[in-house]
Structures are given as C-alpha cells and as structure tokens.
Amino acid sequence: MKRKDIARRDLLKNGAAAIFATxxxxxxxxxxxxxxxxQDAAAAPAPATAKIKIDFDRKIGAIDRNIYGNFTEHLGRCxxxxxxxxxxxxxxxxxxxxxxxxxxRGMHVSVLRWPGGNFSSGYNWxxxxxxxxxxxxxxxxxWQEEESNRFGTDEFIEYCRKLGVEPxxxxxMGTGAMQDAADWVEYCNATTDTYWANLRKKNGHxxxxxxxxxxxxxxxxxxxxxGHKDAAAYSADALEFGKMMRWVDPSIKLVACGGPGVDxxxxxxxxLVDLVDYISLHHYGGSLDTAKEFTDAHExxxxxxILDAVITAIMSRTGKKQRVAIAVDEWNIWFxxxxxxxxxxxxxxxxxxxxxxxxxxxxxxxxxNCQAVKLADVAQLVNVIAPIMSSPxxxxxxxxxxxxxxxxxxxGNVALDALVRSDAFPALPEVPYxxxxxxTNDGNQSLTLAVVNRHPTVDIxxxxxxxxxxxxxxxxxxxxxxxxxxxxxxxxxPNQVTAKxxxxxxxxxxxxxxxxxxxxxxITMRA
Ligand code: AHR
Numbered sequence: 001m002k003r004k005d006i007a008r009r010d011l012l013k014n015g016a017a018a019i020f021a022t023x024x025x026x027x028x029x030x031x032x033x034x035x036x037x038x039q040d041a042a043a044a045p046a047p048a049t050a051k052i053k054i055d056f057d058r059k060i061g062a063i064d065r066n067i068y069g070n071f072t073e074h075l076g077r078c079x080x081x082x083x084x085x086x087x088x089x090x091x092x093x094x095x096x097x098x099x100x101x102x103x104x105r106g107m108h109v110s111v112l113r114w115p116g117g118n119f120s121s122g123y124n125w126x127x128x129x130x131x132x133x134x135x136x137x138x139x140x141x142x143w144q145e146e147e148s149n150r151f152g153t154d155e156f157i158e159y160c161r162k163l164g165v166e167p168x169x170x171x172x173m174g175t176g177a178m179q180d181a182a183d184w185v186e187y188c189n190a191t192t193d194t195y196w197a198n199l200r201k202k203n204g205h206x207x208x209x210x211x212x213x214x215x216x217x218x219x220x221x222x223x224x225x226x227g228h229k230d231a232a233a234y235s236a237d238a239l240e241f242g243k244m245m246r247w248v249d250p251s252i253k254l255v256a257c258g259g260p261g262v263d264x265x266x267x268x269x270x271x272l273v274d275l276v277d278y279i280s281l282h283h284y285g286g287s288l289d290t291a292k293e294f295t296d297a298h299e300x301x302x303x304x305x306i307l308d309a310v311i312t313a314i315m316s317r318t319g320k321k322q323r324v325a326i327a328v329d330e331w332n333i334w335f336x337x338x339x340x341x342x343x344x345x346x347x348x349x350x351x352x353x354x355x356x357x358x359x360x361x362x363x364x365x366x367x368x369n370c371q372a373v374k375l376a377d378v379a380q381l382v383n384v385i386a387p388i389m390s391s392p393x394x395x396x397x398x399x400x401x402x403x404x405x406x407x408x409x410x411x412g413n414v415a416l417d418a419l420v421r422s423d424a425f426p427a428l429p430e431v432p433y434x435x436x437x438x439x440t441n442d443g444n445q446s447l448t449l450a451v452v453n454r455h456p457t458v459d460i461x462x463x464x465x466x467x468x469x470x471x472x473x474x475x476x477x478x479x480x481x482x483x484x485x486x487x488x489x490x491x492x493x494p495n496q497v498t499a500k501x502x503x504x505x506x507x508x509x510x511x512x513x514x515x516x517x518x519x520x521x522x523i524t525m526r527a
Contacts, residue, residue, distance in 0.1 A: 049460070049462060049463055050420070050423070050463070051462065051463050051464075052462050052463070053419040054438050054469075055468060056469045058417040059414055060367075060370055060415040061371045062414055063367055063413050063414065063415050063439065064374040066110050066374060067328075067373055068110045068404070069166075069168070069376055070107070070380070071380045072115075073119050073379075073384065074119045074145075075116070075119060075346060075384050076145075077382070077383040077384065079151050080151065081383070081390065082383045082390055083159060095155075097395075103388045104382075107401065107405050107408060108405075109163060109165050110166065111165060111167075111375060112165045112381070113170060113377045114167070114170070115156070116218055117142070117170070118218060118226075121174025121218055121220075121226040122174055122226045123140075123172050125172075128153055128155075129152050129153055129199070129203060132149075135148070137149065141226060153169075153184075156169075157205075166212060168211075168212075169188070169211055170215035170218050171184060171215065171217065171245070173217030173238065173241060174227030175227055178237075178241045181241050182245050182247070185211075186248050188200070189211060189249040189252070211252070212253055213253050213375070214245060214252050214253070215280065215327075215329065217234070217257045221234070221257070221259040221264050231268050232267060234257065235268045235270075235272055236271070238272055239272060242272070254275060254276045255279070255280050255327050255375075256275075256276040256278065258282075261306075269310060270314055277322075278324060280327045280329045281328045282329070283328065283331045284330070284332060284333070284334040284335070285297065285332075286334060286336070287335065290425075290456050291425040293355075295428055296358070301369070304326060304369050304373060308326065311326070311372070325373070327377075330377060330379040331362060331376060331378060331379060332380075332400075333355040333359070334379075335349075336349050348384065349385045349386075351488065351489075352399055352485060352497075353518055354485040355399060356480055357452050359404065360435070361452050363404075364436065364450055367437035367438075387404055388401060399489055399496075402497065402498065406450075406522045410522045410524050411437070411450060411522070412446055413439070413441055414439060414442065415439055416438040416440055416447075422460065422462070433454050433458075435452040436449065436451050444469060445526065446526055446527065447466065448523065449464075451521045453520075453521070455518065456485055459516050459517050461514045461515075462515060464507075464512070465509065469509075471507045471508065471527065472507070472525060472526045472527070473505060473506060474503060474504060474507065475507075475524065477521055478500070478502070478521070478523075479519050479521050480497065480519060481500070481520075482498075
C-alpha cells in the first residue's frame with residue numbers, strides 16, 4: 001500500500017495514529033521519512049477574473065480567539081529539545097528555549113493543549129511534580145519513548161505564563177482513574193487546605209493555576225489509544241470523570257472527545273450534552289498533489305459542518321439552550337513523516353508552500369464557521385508536525401508559521417459572509433482556486449481580506465465589491481509566497497517562503513485586486 005493511500009484512508013477515517021496501530025508495524029521500512037515524488041494535477045488554463053462581494057450587513061458572528069491555539073505533546077522533540085532544553089545556552093534559567101519562546105510569541109498563540117495526544121492516555125501526572133531529580137523515568141507506550149518527567153504540570157503552567165496563553169489539559173481516560181483527573185483539577189485550581197492543593201503550594205506555587213479548559217480523553221475511539229472504548233463505554237465514563245472534576249472546580253470548561261463520524265459523535269453528545277462545553281474534532285490532511293491537498297481542505301470544512309449538524313440535532317432534541325461548541329484541538333498537514341522509534345525524526349514534517357496555503361485555508365474555514373468552532377489547536381508547536389523547528393543551535397520558521405502569524409496579527413474579530421466566485425480545480429467544481437475569509441472589528445472600522453490563491457501558476461485578478469464600508473484607497477498588503485508550491489524553509493535555506501509587506505492601492509467600494517499565483521494575501525483596509 002502506498003504511504004499516501006494509508007494517510008488518506010486512515011487519517012480521514014480513523015485519525016492519524018491509526019496508521020501506527022493498524023497498518024505500519026514498528027521497525028517497518030515505511031517508517032522512514034523520504035519524500036515521494038510530486039504528482040501535481042495539470043494546471044487549468046488561465047482562469048477568468050474572480051469576484052468577491054462583501055456586505056457589512058451580512059455578519060457571520062464573533063471569532064473566538066481560542067481558534068488560534070496550539071498543542072504540545074510529549075512526543076519526539078516537541079517538549080524535550082523543542083520548548084524545553086535544560087543546560088542549553090539558548091535556554092533561560094527555567095530551561096525554556098528563549099529563541100523558541102520568541103518565535104511562539106510571534107504567532108500570538110491563545111490557548112495551549114498538553115500533554116497529548118496519545119501520550120495523555122498513559123500519562124500519570126503525579127509522576128511529573130515535585131523535585132525533578134526524584135521524578136520517576138517511565139516508558140511511554142504511546143510513542144515508545146523514555147519519559148524523564150522533568151517537564152510536568154508546573155513546568156507547563158510556567159511555560160503558559162511566560163507566553164500569556166491559556167493552558168488546556170487533556171486528562172488520561174485510558175489508563176487513568178477518575179480520581180486522578182479530579183486530583184489534577186485540585187492540584188491546579190484548588191485553594192482548599194487539602195492534600196493536592198497543599199502539594200502545589202509546597203512545590204512553590206501558592207496561587208491556583210486556574211486551568212479553565214480540560215479535555216475528557218484523547219481519540220478514545222481508536223484502537224491505537226491506550227484504553228480505547230466504544231461510544232457507549234466512553235460517554236458513560238466521561239460523564240463520571242467530568243462530574244468528579246466539576247465537583248472540585250465547578251467553573252472548568254469540559255471538552256468531550258469527538259470522533260471521526262456521526263456514529264460516535266451522536267451517542268456521545270446525547271449522553272454528555274448537559275456536561276460538556278465543547279466536543280473535539282481532529283483533522284490531519286496533506287498530499288503532494290495540489291488539487292488533492294485542497295480537496296482535503298474542502299473535506300475539512302465539510303467535517304466541521306457535519307459535526308455542527310449533529311450538535312444542532314442534539315440541541316433540538318434536548319431543548320438545551322447553551323450550544324456545545326467545536327474544539328478542533330488537533331489540525332494540521334501530516335502525511336510524510338512517521339513514527340520512527342529511537343531516532344530524532346519523530347513526526348518531523350518539512351512543510352512546503354502548498355502546506356502553508358492549506359493552513360491559511362484552514363484558518364479561513366474557522367472564520368467562516370466561527371459560530372460553531374470556538375477553539376482550535378494546531379498540532380503541534382515545535383519540531384513535531386510544527387511551524388517551528390529547533391536544533392541545538394537555533395531555529396527555523398517553517399512555511400506554515402507565516403499564515404498563523406499573519407492571521408493573528410491582522411484579522412478582525414467578527415467574520416463577514418463573503419460571496420466568492422472563482423474558477424475551480426479541473427474536475428473539482430467544489431474546490432475553487434481562491435479561498436477567502438473577510439473579517440471586521442467591533443465598530444466596523446476595518447475590513448481584512450485573507451485570500452489564498454491556490455492556483456499553481458496563475459495570478460488571479462478579483463473584482464471586489466463592498467457594501468456598507470468605504471475603504472481607504474491604499475494600505476498594507478502582506479503576502480506569503482515563494483518560488484513554487486514545493487518551496488520549503490530549512491536550516492540550509494531558511495527564507496524561501498516568508499511573509500512580505502507590500503502595498504495595495506486604488507481600492508474603493510468597487511475595485512480590482514490581483515492575487516499572485518500560489519500565495520496568501522492578507523489586506524487590512526481602514527475606513
Ligand atoms: O499529534 C500527533 C498525534 O495525532 C496525537 O498524539 C494523536 O492525538 C493524533 O492521532
């Protein structure tokens with residue numbers, strides 16, 4: 001079976017780690033990370049101009065900043081050698097890599113998920129607190145690695161504090177007990193004169209951490225997960241875990257473990273609708289074929305809409321008023337680099353410009369579906385399928401870093417319903433070359449257009465019409481681009497793909513703007 005076939009089938013149907021558990025044995029030659037040859041679909045003839053229409057009366061809703069979240073897992077070099085490297089001259093006195101911290105700050109991450117992922121289903125958080133040298137070393141069954149436990153809850157919270165991000169913890173619903181989950185909430189959030197709260201204080205942290213977001217398990221539906229269960233068994237357990245955790249801190253927000261389809265999500269939500277605030281969704285995509293990669297972006301949006309429809313059905317059946325939101329708490333391109341026990345290349349995907357365009361399309365998807373998606377975490381932050389790569393001597397910003405940076409810096413907090421007409425990939429009428437999101441701010445003082453031109457070779461001129469807002473005629477336009485869709489940033493050539501500041505001019509209520517082939521453009525127009 002070809003590697004990309006494995007990825008297409010298993011990533012979309014079952015979640016990414018299905019590959020490891022069901023089709024790729026440990027030690028298999030498939031577990032290398034050599035790049036297959038590119039197989040782009042033939043480009044279409046030059047398309048006609050596209051149209052973008054925006055009406056300020058057509059607002060979709062508020063964009064929750066938690067959609068700009070990220071994820072750190074004990075996996076390969078994400079934590080150790082990524083965000084945390086004790087003894088390195090590049091680290092601060094707490095062991096955090098300062099260059100990585102600075103790069104993460106550049107993406108304005110809002111919420112950070114930890115400790116997994118698959119890792120969380122075998123993790124005993126009690127191993128990771130107290131004096132570091134006394135912490136037990138454990139075998140991590142999820143990723144087949146040694147875990148030193150030198151990075152634990154206190155270090156995670158410290159990292160979040162340095163970044164000013166909201167911590168988001170995924171509890172162990174694999175090998176863990178509900179008492180462990182409740183104890184974890186007590187350790188983090190309680191001010192009571194009780195064992196776990198007092199232990200936090202004794203460990204040097206008198207103030208509670210107030211961790212607001214808690215996930216009830218990770219990908220519990222999959223056989224690759226420690227303690228995997230069917231929907232009925234999972235939701236019965238999750239109800240009790242969540243109840244116990246809330247009995248410690250009633251203010252926490254709970255995320256149910258969503259699955260790959262309706263068969264899981266419907267019964268789980270039916271059982272947990274009164275308990276949870278969110279249901280999770282994971283999506284990994286990617287292809288060397290341009291049309292396929294963007295078809296996947298389209299499928300990603302469909303996946304969100306289907307889950308949103310399930311939520312609507314459950315809300316209507318139960319009459320519950322407070323809508324359960326979607327937490328896309330793992331999303332990214334992942335199809336090239338696999339689980340390779342014992343080396344330093346665990347999931348170290350090298351991203352190209354095509355992948356950056358896919359990430360921008362994903363962010364546009366979240367904007368367009370802002371009423372449903374209230375939290376999202378790119379998987380993952382550093383080295384492991386990540387926008388930032390580190391070595392012992394420095395970092396490189398991958399292509400996918402730039403959309404994450406530009407969108408958080410320039411997009412508004414209210415999504416507008418942009419009408420887009422553009423030619424589509426040959427034989428794929430549902431996958432247009434241009435993918436667009438439009439946002440404004442409270443007060444309608446700006447309009448930000450985020451436009452992804454996914455055509456491999458052709459610039460596209462779009463006729464833009466705006467109702468209810470008159471933009472200044474000129475201003476900044478930031479463009480992410482590079483020599484080709486296959487361009488990558490590596491330590492040897494770190495700046496093949498970057499974001500460049502340019503200008504637009506001649507704007508008005510009606511104007512024409514050209515978008516370069518294989519680019520992301522973010523234009524903020526002021527009133
Ligand atoms: O992000 C890598 C892995 O992908 C996570 O551990 C798991 O949740 C998913 O399958």
